[in-house]
Amino acid sequence: MWFTLSLIFAQANGTESVPFEPGEALQISQRAWREALEDRPQLVTLSASSNQGDSRSQMLEERLRLLEAKAFSNREWKVYWERQASTARAYADELSRAGVPDGAAKARGLRDWANLSNRKIENQDVYLEAVVTERDALENAIDATDQVEDSKRAQENKPLVSTHENPLHRHRRYLDELDRRLKxxxxxxxxxxxxxxxxxxxxxxTGILVKAQEIDSKLAAEELRIAKEQSKSSLANTIPWSVEYAGYWSERAKEIQQKFARLKEDLRGQLRQLK
Structure with missing residues (x-):
């Protein structure tokens, strides 16, 4: 639901009020920020497990697909936070110029959100480093496994030895067998x-991932602080737009609180793996 930009301002004499009509620039910046905020990418975690009946090759391939999906997801989240940084700052600038009641406080909160977004962008690079570190080693393991599988298939498909072969052919076959075993x-x-x-x-x-998750937990705490500050009742709490603005951030604070709890649990799990 879009914010209702219908504000009631008291005129200079304090006895009469007129409706506030937002300018086009304010409406555009508000819409851009809200659309960017709601356009969240899918979250991919690395906690998915393979089926117990899968072969080694299948498990490695499945893990590699998960890592590739995680890398793609992190790039999407980086773009998401880049949009957050730019649209939140633009919206804050328009709020400051529009003369909205409590606009300065709201603009400060949005600028804090933009600064937070920049730190989120940097942390996505840390997550990506963790993914690439494991992915490179996994690709080498898959290559080695493929060579073993090729060797097994060669053993299974070797022709039967004929009792009518001459000694030279048997000797060559013996050398081929030694070569296959050596390979x-x-x-x-x-x-x-x-x-x-x-x-x-x-x-x-895992060590890099723990570092990224520790940073993410701190950033989630900052997200929560901003959301709670923006959801507080303001001096203009009778103005419909301010009430709706605070209500939106209140809902956002609940979501962030849940995410914060999940991040702490994931971090505890990663720390257990390092022990």
Whole structure:
């Protein structure tokens, strides 16, 4: 529901009031900010688990798809907060110029929101670093696993040895068999090395992720502070627009409170993984 920009101003003599008609610039900036605020991307978490019956290759591929989705989601959230920063600041500037009752306080809150958005943008880069750190190691593990699978298929598809083969053919087949076994052993060694590297990178990734979540928790607390400040009853609390403005931020504060609780729980889970 759009804010109702129908404000009642007391005239200079204090005995008569006239309706406030917002200018086009104020209406446009308000609409742009609200649309940007409501256009939230889908939230992707890394807590999804694979089916127990999946093969190693399937689990790795599924994890890689999840990481790719998370990377895409983080880029979307970065764009989201970039729009928040620009539209909130533009709306604050128009509020300051429009002479809205308590407009200065509202403008300060929106500028705080714009500054918060800039810090959110920076933190999205930290999240992305965590995703890329694990993704690179995962791709190496998938390559190594594919080599093992190729080696197994080669073993399964090798032709049967004929009793009528001459000694030269049997010798060549024997050498081929040794070569296949050697490749199989090398592939298994590569898998073991890739697994070690993947575990090490996952630990690094978790550490980076914890850092991002700690920052996000602090930013969520700042979000909550701004929302609560903006939802307070103002000196102009009888003006419909101010009442609706405060009511909107009150609902936003409830959403942020729930998100804050989820962030703290996710952070505790990541910290347990590091122990």
């Amino acid at each position: 199989g052993q090398n592939a298994k060694r590569m898998v073991a090395e890739a697994d070690d590297a993947m575990v090490e990178r996952q630990i690094q990734s």
